[in-house]
Amino acid sequence: MREKMRTLKRIFDNNRAWATGIREREPDFFRELSRQQSPEYLWIGCADSRVPATQLTGLAPGEMFVHRNVANLVVHTDLNCLSVMQYAVDVLRVRHVIVCGHYGCGGVQAALAGSRLGLIDNWLRHVQDVMEKYAQALARADGEGARLDLLCELNVREQVANVCRTTVVQGAWERGQELSVHGWVYGLADGLLRDLGLCVNCPEDLAARL
């Protein structure tokens, strides 16, 4: 109990120091930000604690709208993710949607191994669908590590396609709203982002690249 209290105190101490530091550099920062947000990016990433979206991109509060779930999935019936996307695209008018997976993803690994972890198995079933779709390519991968890396990449690819097929993104493109969808993978071992080269700007890109 005492250990837990100390840990939480650390969070509040950190927070005070963080807010003070920002106010010292920019006295009006929080006041201005409290009036409105106009982020340019929507990040859809994994809930993994080692993939902190704003920290690893060096973006400040107000610059990126974020949705995270286990294995960075975009499921067509997930009202949570769809609502985030709709608000980000229609109301905040973000210019870029980024689906960012990461190597060594525990969710993807569990899906690959067919692990029984409980309720989450049903969520990870979506990753297993990706696995079955690309069974041949995955079978050619050289070893377990390479297979996991490849499935992490293929999963991002499928989620980029899912983003592009939503009514939200289709509607934005029909209206002529500029909106690009990107697929990236983050390396836990080196802290670096890789672009999978899937940048989709219109329905024609979707047909050509995915």
Ligand code: CO
């Ligand atoms: Co993960």
